[in-house]
Amino acid sequence: MSVLFVEYPKCTTCQKAKKWLENTGVSYEDRHIKEQNPSAEELKKWHQMSGLPLKRFFNTSGLLYKSMALKDKLPGMSEEEQYALLATDGMLVKRPIVVGDDFVLVGFKEADWEKQLAGQQ
16 A cells, blocks of 8 residues: 655754655645645645644644734635645644545644554555
């Protein structure tokens, strides 16, 4: 099994997650989130596959999120508007993201990754 690993290489959490993938033997295709920002269509598909609230796809601790005051703006936006906003800049998107055939993991929680990915390589 190979997964898509969407990351920002300077992000320490992404570096930890990448090391975990390598140590666990999971093969992956690497994608730089700033150079290849996910499209609104990809984000919509990933959101539906993840089963998570859409807010979990936002990098709420990021500078851009804070400077745009999105905490206050998001509740009044439709899902379509949120997908479009996320697609404008990879730095708004929570990372890392792992996309498999039938699952999506957002952020690096080792226990969740272990459960979903270990033994599937």
